[in-house]
């Protein structure tokens with residue numbers, strides 16, 4: 001089964017960091033990696049990581065492609081294409097930025113018709129949280145979605161986020177056939 005998962009969020013939210021860490025965690029499962037094009041640490045085009053894994057329950061072989069969207073506004077067309085071919089989304093919420101900014105990035109998903117597909121929220125940069133009640137606010141905002149706290153740069157919460165979105169995507173597939 002082929003699955004595509006998109007990591008979306010504000011520029012600098014930690015999308016690429018998630019893929020870098022997953023690459024380390026799933027070293028033995030790497031299929032390929034191309035299209036990475038960065039300039040001074042920013043994703044210019046897009047990142048992609050492909051994994052060959054098996055489901056634990058019924059041993060189904062999965063080919064999972066993970067993408068990140070570039071933060072820059074000028075890749076609207078690429079985004080439109082990407083967003084049209086996605087099975088699940090990780091919304092990387094940047095806890096070091098305010099809610100309004102993050103919600104603007106979230107609104108882009110709705111614009112592209114991705115609001116009804118499986119979605120997991122990663123509350124990233126949890127190390128920069130001054131106030132734990134902020135996390136509660138994020139949970140309230142995304143009521144109905146899983147919110148996984150993470151410090152992507154340390155690899156914390158990265159695998160949990162990926163497993164959660166995979167679980168939700170597979171559940172959705174099982175329901176829709």
Ligand SMILES: Nc1nc2c(ncn2[C@@H]2O[C@H](COP(=O)(O)OP(=O)(O)OP(=O)(O)O)[C@@H](O)[C@H]2O)c(=O)[nH]1
Pocket residue numbers: 009010011012013014015016017018041042043044068069070071072124125126127128150151152153154
């Ligand atoms: N403090 C902290 N910094 C983080 C964390 N995760 C990522 N960063 C840093 O945030 C910056 C941006 O991370 P990237 O992964 O490149 O972000 P991105 O979302 O891919 O950014 P664009 O490709 O420009 O959209 C880098 O300097 C990372 O080291 C985290 O959990 N905590």
Ligand SMILES: [Mg+2]
Pocket residue numbers: 015016017041042043047068070
């Ligand atoms: Mg990036």
